[in-house]
Amino acid sequence: MTTPEHHSNDVPPAGPSSDGSDGTWTAQRIRALGPVTDLATAARIFGLSRSVAYDLAKRGQFPVAVLRFGSRYRVPVAAILHALHLPATDDPEPITPPPDDGDLIAGGRHASITPHRIRSHRLPHTPTEGNT
Incomplete structure (x- = not known):
């Protein structure tokens, strides 16, 4: 026996429909x-x-x-x-401005990160033990 819960009329069809939509799940x-x-x-x-x-x-x-x-x-x-990696709401994600003194350096240069050290064009690099 089929119940209305299994075949709901408000569920969009998988293919093209009579209302002009192409059945694509957005x-x-x-x-x-x-x-x-x-x-x-x-x-x-x-x-x-x-x-x-x-x-x-x-x-x-x-x-x-x-x-x-x-x-x-x-x-x-x-x-x-x-x-499906889609947002849960229609509300757009708020855009957070970058921090004023983050790793972005004047002139558009970024700090570089390597497996052994972090270098910034703004900070002098002084080697430490194990970090040459």
Whole structure:
């Protein structure tokens, strides 16, 4: 028996749809799913068939953590976004200005780091024991 939870009408189709969208999963469309989604939808996002997704989930090998409630599987949308290296929110990351006296030296030169020492064009280099 199929329940409405397995075939939700608000889940976008995998292919081209009648509303003109091409069925591509964007970060915005994934976020619009809410906090969790069903395994079949998560499978479409990752390009997996439903049967493969259920097999992977049963073996604990689905690409992200899967929550199991009785016989139902749910996938956190945040985990999907993280696995795809997408931001969890629409808000852009705040841009942090570089520190005023960081390693950037006047004239656009940077301090150089080598495995044995740190050199800066601004600081005199005096060798120390083991650091020549």
